[in-house]
Every structure is written in structure tokens, then in C-alpha cells.
Amino acid sequence: MGMRPNLSYSLGSRNVFIQPACALPAMNPELKKEKKELLFISVIGIDKKGIVANVSMFLYKNDINIEDIAQKIMKGHFVMTMLVDMSGCSCSLDAVRQGLDAIGKDMGLKIQIQHENIFKMMHRV
Amino acid sequence: MSITVEEVFETATMVMNQNLDIRTTTLGINLKDCVDSSFSTFRKNVYVKIVRNAKTLVREAEKLEKKYGIPIVNKRISVTPISLVMESHCSRQKFLQIAVTLDKAAHDVGVDFIGGFGAMVQKGMTRSDRVLIESLPDVLSRTNRVCSFLNAGSNTVGLNLDAVNLLGPILIETARKSRNAIGCAKFVVFVNAPEDSPFMAGAFHGVGEPDLSLNIGISGPGVVRSVVEENKDCDLTALSEVVKRTVFKITRAGELIGRELARNIDAPFGIVDISLAPTTAQGDSVGRIIEAFGIERVGAHGSTLAVALLMDAVKKGGAMASGNVGGLSGTFIPVSEDIAMIEAVKLGALSLDKLEALTAVCSVGLDMIAVPGDTPPETICAIIADELAIGVINNKTTGVRILPAPGKKVGDVLSFGGLLGEAPVMAVNPYSAKLFLGRGGRLPAPVTSMRN
Numbered sequence: 001m002g003m004r005p006n007l008s009y010s011l012g013s014r015n016v017f018i019q020p021a022c023a024l025p026a027m028n029p030e031l032k033k034e035k036k037e038l039l040f041i042s043v044i045g046i047d048k049k050g051i052v053a054n055v056s057m058f059l060y061k062n063d064i065n066i067e068d069i070a071q072k073i074m075k076g077h078f079v080m081t082m083l084v085d086m087s088g089c090s091c092s093l094d095a096v097r098q099g100l101d102a103i104g105k106d107m108g109l110k111i112q113i114q115h116e117n118i119f120k121m122m123h124r125v
Numbered sequence: 126m127s128i129t130v131e132e133v134f135e136t137a138t139m140v141m142n143q144n145l146d147i148r149t150t151t152l153g154i155n156l157k158d159c160v161d162s163s164f165s166t167f168r169k170n171v172y173v174k175i176v177r178n179a180k181t182l183v184r185e186a187e188k189l190e191k192k193y194g195i196p197i198v199n200k201r202i203s204v205t206p207i208s209l210v211m212e213s214h215c216s217r218q219k220f221l222q223i224a225v226t227l228d229k230a231a232h233d234v235g236v237d238f239i240g241g242f243g244a245m246v247q248k249g250m251t252r253s254d255r256v257l258i259e260s261l262p263d264v265l266s267r268t269n270r271v272c273s274f275l276n277a278g279s280n281t282v283g284l285n286l287d288a289v290n291l292l293g294p295i296l297i298e299t300a301r302k303s304r305n306a307i308g309c310a311k312f313v314v315f316v317n318a319p320e321d322s323p324f325m326a327g328a329f330h331g332v333g334e335p336d337l338s339l340n341i342g343i344s345g346p347g348v349v350r351s352v353v354e355e356n357k358d359c360d361l362t363a364l365s366e367v368v369k370r371t372v373f374k375i376t377r378a379g380e381l382i383g384r385e386l387a388r389n390i391d392a393p394f395g396i397v398d399i400s401l402a403p404t405t406a407q408g409d410s411v412g413r414i415i416e417a418f419g420i421e422r423v424g425a426h427g428s429t430l431a432v433a434l435l436m437d438a439v440k441k442g443g444a445m446a447s448g449n450v451g452g453l454s455g456t457f458i459p460v461s462e463d464i465a466m467i468e469a470v471k472l473g474a475l476s477l478d479k480l481e482a483l484t485a486v487c488s489v490g491l492d493m494i495a496v497p498g499d500t501p502p503e504t505i506c507a508i509i510a511d512e513l514a515i516g517v518i519n520n521k522t523t524g525v526r527i528l529p530a531p532g533k534k535v536g537d538v539l540s541f542g543g544l545l546g547e548a549p550v551m552a553v554n555p556y557s558a559k560l561f562l563g564r565g566g567r568l569p570a571p572v573t574s575m576r577n
Binding site: 040070114119120121 | 127129131132134135136137138140141375380381
């Protein structure tokens with residue numbers, strides 16, 4: 001005790017806590033408690049049958065768990081996002097990317113896979 | 126706090142449709158500890174130190190490209206200004222030999238450029254500085270990856286005109302010796318040169334830097350243009366806000382990737398240079414942002430205001446996003462590397478004079494401009510001196526990367542292909558400043574430097 005810097009202080013009647021920069025999850029991913037390896041898959045294109053089926057079948061075959069899924073029409077595009085956990089994945093990120101690219105090519109869609117930290121950094125302060 | 130579909134869509138679109146990328150990641154390496162009285166030992170030390178520290182740079186950067194889905198276009202190295210570590214070996218032959226060593230080290234670790242073959246001569250030149258300058262035509266024409274810089278002035282000491290006066294003949298000789306004048310594209314003369322810039326050709330590892338430093342240069346003109354196009358009717362304050370918000374996001378992406386890469390290659394993280402840097406790729410143009418603001422062509426009256434707004438908004442967005450903003454951070458307006466700038470010159474919308482005015486409010490300066498092959502050397506020196514004076518007096522970095530195109534006249538085009546694009550040859554003023562420049566000496570430091 002006593003060695004840890006106390007970053008809480010009182011501002012009038014409000015208690016303010018300043019989160020040290022090193023504690024931001026995006027800055028220091030190894031501090032995260034859970035062992036999940038979360039990535040976002042974004043699928044952009046024209047809506048058609050089988051998008052969810054094809055992508056999720058591919059993920060299932062590679063032991064990738066879907067944590068969350070959402071879809072929307074934006075600026076005339078069909079947009080689907082999947083938050084996936086790669087921690088149990090049976091192949092490399094490279095192979096997953098290539099597999100998704102192949103599905104994208106087949107179905108005329110743009111599919112992108114990116115680690116969740118990039119979204120946290122860009123869209124959360 | 127989950128990420129929404131809109132946010133994922135925005136980021137994915139930035140990469141897929143708007144050319145968002147990390148333009149460069151540059152590992153700064155200190156070479157001061159390589160100095161040895163034996164030249165061959167010194168060369169060996171330099172090679173070993175560069176290869177030892179940079180051997181994982183390209184591989185680790187490629188891993189992060191895949192993890193975050195954002196391309197890291199260039200991987201580069203910058204080193205301690207070479208004239209400094211060559212003080213006891215200064216002959217033209219040895220300068221060429223050490224340049225060959227740098228070229229080989231860069232090749233062997235797989236980076237496309239290595240910067241730092243240069244000198245700090247803002248107040249005067251040592252013998253080593255002078256010999257380095259004399260060696261430039263051979264070095265720049267005989268090596269592929271070595272980039273060179275000169276810092277010829279600063280707002281605290283003024284402008285070293287004697288050094289600038291050496292450059293006209295040197296650049297003409299460099300252009301003659303290298304194919305398509307390409308050697309000149311690898312040399313930039315600065316005032317107030319930042320010691321941590323990751324961008325070539327002017328990157329070097331300053332003397333105040335640690336042993337290693339990983340710097341990141343993030344770009345994204347296409348992303349900014351896209352949001353400007355979506356906000357056609359807003360006033361200048363709102364427009365500035367829109368640009369700021371976007372730049373904030375792309376700077377954060379750069380900071381994340383820079384920090385992680387630094388950790389993975391075991392080097393301290395240096396800075397994020399948030400500069401909008403164009404390429405000739407479709408949609409990757411700074412000129413197009415100016416046009417999206419509502420200027421018919423870059424160079425039209427109103428362009429200086431537009432660049433000023435853009436530049437300021439970029440800096441503010443970047444400053445909010447990262448505590449480590451450094452380098453040049455602003456907006457580059459190179460002619461040959463930006464399709465809208467090339468078009469504007471060809472159409473007569475953008476002259477050298479207007480470009481000089483634009484550089485008073487943007488970062489860097491007269492960048493990648495081709496002038497006729499028969500331009501007198503003193504006129505090249507005068508173009509450089511004018512641009513550098515803007516930096517000295519206005520407390521900012523300015524630089525010149527000028528290509529005297531052998532055998533070419535106004536209206537001809539100097540084509541490089543790749544990142545360097547093509548430079549339409551621009552007209553220079555036919556009247557001479559020979560007598561004025563011939564006075565030599567040093568422009569005294571401006572009165573604004575007296576702050577102590």
C-alpha cells in the first residue's frame with residue numbers, strides 16, 4: 001500500500017477518477033482478464049440469401065465462436081458485422097482471412113476482418 | 126460498451142474504399158556508438174547495428190497489417206546524420222562507401238528507403254558536412270535506397286546561405302547522373318527539420334533521440350475527402366470540426382499500431398506523424414480535398430485559405446488523439462505524387478509562385494517539383510532560399526525537393542512511376558538573383574527567436 005499512485009481526486013462534490021493511460025485496454029491488451037481474442041468481421045455488399053449461412057458455416061468449421069451479430073442497410077449497402085472469438089480457432093488468422101476473401105469473391109461481397117482494438121481506439125475515448 | 130454496426134462500417138469503409146493506411150513506419154537507429162578510427166570497422170559496425178535492430182521490422186509490421194486489416198505501406202529506417210559519424214573519415218570516396226553500406230543494410234532487412242545521409246548545417250559547415258554535400262551526386266545516383274537531407278537553417282539561428290549556394294550545381298549534377306533525375310527525389314533541404322520525422326526523403330534519427338525509436342506516419346487523404354464531400358453545406362468552423370474528428374480517428378489507429386509494433390520489435394515508441402500524404406492512387410489526393418472544399422482547381426485564388434483550414438484541423442485532430450504527435454504533422458502537397466496537383470499544373474491553375482504561397486501554411490514546402498533542365502544553378506538556389514526563408518521567419522519547418530529535369534522544358538513531364546508519380550515541368554522566373562545570392566553568408570536569426 002502507499003506505493004500505488006492515487007489518481008482519484010475530489011472535484012467539488014464529485015469524485016473524479018482518472019484512468020492511467022497504461023490501463024486502457026486498447027493500449028495494453030495483455031492486461032485484459034478474459035482470454036478471448038475478439039475480432040470484428042464486416043461484410044459489405046448487396047443483400048442476398050446465404051450470407052450469414054456461408055460465413056457462419058466457415059467460422060464453425062474453423063472453431064471460431066460468434067459472440068455477437070448485427071446487420072443494417074447503410075447508404076444503400078447491406079452491412080453485417082460479427083464479433084468473433086478466435087481464441088479456440090484451429091487455423092491461423094491468415095487462413096481465416098483467405099477463407100473469408102474466397103467467400104467474398106464467390107458472393108460478390110467485401111469481407112474484412114480486424115482486431116477489436118482498432119475499433120475501440122478509433123471510436124471510444 | 127459494444128461497437129456499433131455504424132462504427133465497424135465506418136472503419137472498414139475507410140480501409141476498403143478510402144485508402145486509409147499507415148503510410149510509413151520508420152525505425153530510427155542511433156549510429157554514434159558505431160564510430161571507430163578504422164573505417165572498415167566503422168562500416169561493419171554500422172551494417173551490423175542496422176541489421177540487428179531492424180531485422181524483424183518488416184515481418185512484425187506485416188503481422189499487424191493482417192491483425193488490424195490496415196495496410197502499412199512502407200517500412201523504413203532512419204539513422205543518425207551521417208556527416209556527424211563520419212567526421213574522422215571525411216573523403217568523398219568514403220562517403221560513397223558508407224552510403225553503399227547503408228544501401229546494402231536496407232536491402233538486406235527489406236526496407237525500401239534508409240534516411241539520414243545528411244548534415245545539420247544551419248549555422249555553418251564542418252569539413253565533413255561540406256564533403257558530404259559534394260558526394261551527393263555520386264551517392265544519390267549510385268545507391269537505390271539511401272535518402273539524404275540537409276538542415277540549412279532554423280528560426281533560432283537563421284539561414285545558412287553558403288550551404289544553400291552549394292546546392293544548385295550539386296542538384297543539377299545529381300539529376301544528370303541519375304536516370305530521370307531520380308537522385309534529386311531522394312534529397313530534401315530543410316529549415317527547422319524535425320528530428321523524429323518518419324517520412325522520406327527527409328527522415329533522420331536526431332542527436333537528441335534514444336538509441337532506437339519507432340515512429341509512425343499515418344495518412345488518409347481519401348478518408349478526409351470523403352467526409353468533406355458528405356458535408357457540402359457546412360461553414361468553415363463546422364468543416365474544420367468534421368476534418369478534426371476524422372483525423373482524430375485515424376491518428377488513434379496509428380498510435381495503436383505504432384505502440385504495438387514498437388513493443389513487438391523491442392524498440393521504444395517515438396511519435397505519430399499525422400500528415401495527409403498523397404499518392405497517385407485514385408482517391409488518395411490532398412488536392413482533391415481542396416477541390417471538395419469548393420475550390421475548382423488547386424492553385425485557384427482561395428486555395429491558401431483552404432490549405433490553412435485543412436492543415437490546422439489536421440493538427441488539432443491529431444493533437445487530441447495522441448500525446449506523441451511529432452514529425453511534420455500537417456499536410457503534404459507534393460506535385461508529382463498527387464493527381465490533382467499534377468492536373469492543376471498541367472492546366473495552368475497552379476504555378477510555382479502560388480505553390481510557394483501554399484507552403485507558407487502547409488507542412489514541408491516545395492515538394493517534388495520539376496523545373497526546366499536549363500534552369501541556372503543560382504535560380505535553383507534562389508528557389509530553395511525563398512522557401513527556407515518562409516520557414517525561418519514563420520517559425521515552421523519548410524523544405525525543398527526540386528528536380529532540374531535534364532533536357533526538359535516547361536510542359537514536358539518527368540515520369541517516375543510508383544509512389545513518386547510524374548512531375549510536369551514548371552516555369553521559373555527568368556530574372557536572376559545571382560548578385561544577391563553571391564553575397565553569401567547567413568541570414569541572421571529573426572527577432573522572434575530572442576525568447577530567452
